[in-house]
Structures are given as structure tokens and as C-alpha cells.
Amino acid sequence: MKIGRWIATVVLLTILSGATYFRISYDSYLERTREGMARCAIVSLQIAETKYKVDSGSFATSLDQLGPPANGIVGASAPNLISKSLAEGRSWGYRITLAPSPTGFSIQAVPDGSQHNPGRYSFYSDETLVIRREIAPPLATSASPQLR
Secondary structure: OHHHHHHHHHHHHHHHHHHHHHHHHHHHHHHHHHHHHHHHHHHHHHHHHHHHHHHHOOOOOOHHHOOOOOOOOOEOOEOOOOOHHHHOOEEOOEEEEEEEEOOEEEEEEEEOOOOOOOOOEEEEEEOOOOOEEEEOOOOOOOOOOEOO
8 A cells, every 4th residue: 555655655745846947937938938929029129110211310309209190090100110019118028119219229129027027138229220138137238249
């Protein structure tokens, strides 16, 4: 009888350790996916800023200027170059900001800090179109290492 309990205990511990490994692997997968989607959002903004500058002669100074129009009519003030959620500053658990700079624009993507996305990296880009990242915190800046 003691051997039966011992075997049952070993089997149960093996199952639990496998479930723990699966959970860790899944969380790591989700984290990498969110980071990849944040980088995709930055690339989308880089493309939108480039098109906006070609069309208007200057860079957009806010996400609203690149997003869909509130009244539904696409025009110079709302060219519909990015999605509504990105125009609201959200992308897969990251807060996205666009700000004017003396030479053009800067973009930051920061983990929203929720329990669903504690995040590991923050990202930065500007008119050079180079994406940089930093282990968060601190926030990524123009001095952060280039993403390779």
C-alpha cells in the first residue's frame, strides 16, 4: 500500500511540474508576441508618419492626426493611416505615444503594466526609423541600444 501511494505521489508531482513548465512556456510566448506586436505598431507609425509628411509637408504631432476620422470623412485632418486602437494609443498590452521633436517625431511603446502584460521591454523610435529597446524600466530613448 505504501508503494502505491508513493507511485501516485510521483505521478502527481510529474503532472504538476509539466503543467508548470507549460504555463511558463505559454507566458513567455505571450510576452514575445506582445513585444513583436509593439514593434509592428512602431513600424506602422513610421510608415504613417512618412506618408503624412509626403502628403502634408510636415510630420504629425499626435496619433489622432494619423487615425480614422471621427466624422467618417477621410481628409487631410484625418487621413486614416492607422487603426482606431493605435490612434487611441493601445496595441497588444502596450501604451503607444507619438510626440513632436525638434527634428521630427518620437514614438514610445511602454508595457501597460497590467497583470496580463507586465512587459519586459520598452521601445523607442524617431524620424531615423531605427527602433531601440530598453529593459523596462527605464524607458527606451534615442540613446538606447538599437534593436537588431
